[in-house]
Amino acid sequence: MTGLAPAPAMTDRKPGQPKAFIRLDHLTLDFPIFHGGARSLKKSLFGKVKRPLQLSRGSRTGGEVRMSDNAPGVLEVRAISDLSLTIRSGERVGLVGHNGAGKSTLLRVLGGIYLAQPGMVTVRGSVETLIDTNSGMNPALTGRENIYLLAQHKALRSAQLKQLEQDVEAFAELGEFMDLPLRLYSSGMAIRLGFGLATAIAPQILLMDEWFMAGDARFQDKARARLANVVDGAEILVITSHSLPVLEEWCSRIIWLEGGRVKMDGPASDVLKAYAEAMNAHV
Numbered sequence: 075m076t077g078l079a080p081a082p083a084m085t086d087r088k089p090g091q092p093k094a095f096i097r098l099d100h101l102t103l104d105f106p107i108f109h110g111g112a113r114s115l116k117k118s119l120f121g122k123v124k125r126p127l128q129l130s131r132g133s134r135t136g137g138e139v140r141m142s143d144n145a146p147g148v149l150e151v152r153a154i155s156d157l158s159l160t161i162r163s164g165e166r167v168g169l170v171g172h173n174g175a176g177k178s179t180l181l182r183v184l185g186g187i188y189l190a191q192p193g194m195v196t197v198r199g200s201v202e203t204l205i206d207t208n209s210g211m212n213p214a215l216t217g218r219e220n221i222y223l224l225a226q227h228k229a230l231r232s233a234q235l236k237q238l239e240q241d242v243e244a245f246a247e248l249g250e251f252m253d254l255p256l257r258l259y260s261s262g263m264a265i266r267l268g269f270g271l272a273t274a275i276a277p278q279i280l281l282m283d284e285w286f287m288a289g290d291a292r293f294q295d296k297a298r299a300r301l302a303n304v305v306d307g308a309e310i311l312v313i314t315s316h317s318l319p320v321l322e323e324w325c326s327r328i329i330w331l332e333g334g335r336v337k338m339d340g341p342a343s344d345v346l347k348a349y350a351e352a353m354n355a356h357v
């Protein structure tokens with residue numbers, strides 16, 4: 075079946091380009107809580123104690139709910155807290171942690187979607203962020219026109235454009251819908267195209283959320299084969315997942331986050347073992 079063919083080894087690397095590199099220095103990221111009932115929310119969260127509670131610290135859900143240091147009276151969720159780490163070319167990194175530990179937020183910071191507040195983020199190399207299969211696509215355009223859009227964005231030459239078009243068309247298997255506007259696609263069809271586009275060109279740094287793999291069972295098999303090819307072509311992989319087998323298979327290093335901080339960072343086998351033990355102890 076044509077759709078099972080892996081992605082071509084197309085990369086966006088230029089000759090002489092330096093190796094990919096990620097460094098975070100003392101990164102903190104707070105989300106202010108803007109809510110109609112913020113006053114009553116504040117009362118119920120903080121009213122029962124004399125000084126502000128660090129509500130979520132040590133618990134297994136969410137970041138720390140706190141009063142803002144900068145905006146008096148404003149509540150915020152501290153999703154990332156004073157985080158420092160370095161990821162080098164060749165590393166395959168998995169992020170684990172409880173719900174609300176900060177995994178997706180960290181991925182978005184690395185992808186430039188969220189800006190660091192205090193702290194410094196250095197990301198060297200081209201980045202592809204596989205978080206949402208719809209991102210970067212224009213629903214008013216046809217599938218084929220969306221392929222041209224990507225080619226334009228990546229400044230591909232015409233031979234590369236042809237290769238990209240053939241590859242995505244074979245993968246997505248959309249038939250005549252390839253020449254119809256995206257807004258007419260079912261969600262599964264849009265995922266096929268979005269996934270095909272997002273995994274057509276291997277970046278230096280690949281950031282991936284586990285939700286990106288969602289889809290029907292047959293599509294998942296195809297997607298895995300294709301993804302493996304793109305991961306091989308990338309210098310750095312950072313993936314968030316709750317699936318330990320997925321992390322075991324894909325990652326050499328695991329960073330375990332808890333309340334926006336690093337709880338453990340090391341070889342995948344060591345960290346996953348400790349993490350699984352901690353999870354079992356909480357059941």
Ligand SMILES: Nc1ncnc2c1ncn2[C@@H]1O[C@H](COP(=O)(O)OP(=O)(O)OP(=O)(O)O)[C@@H](O)[C@H]1O
Nearest residue numbers: 105136137151153172173174175176177178179180
């Ligand atoms: N856009 C946002 N606005 C406000 N708070 C947010 C936002 N995104 C995340 N948060 C908060 O930041 C904290 C970290 O969330 P994040 O989505 O990074 O966690 P996660 O580790 O990816 O969780 P999960 O495993 O449940 O997907 C949570 O407490 C969450 O409530």
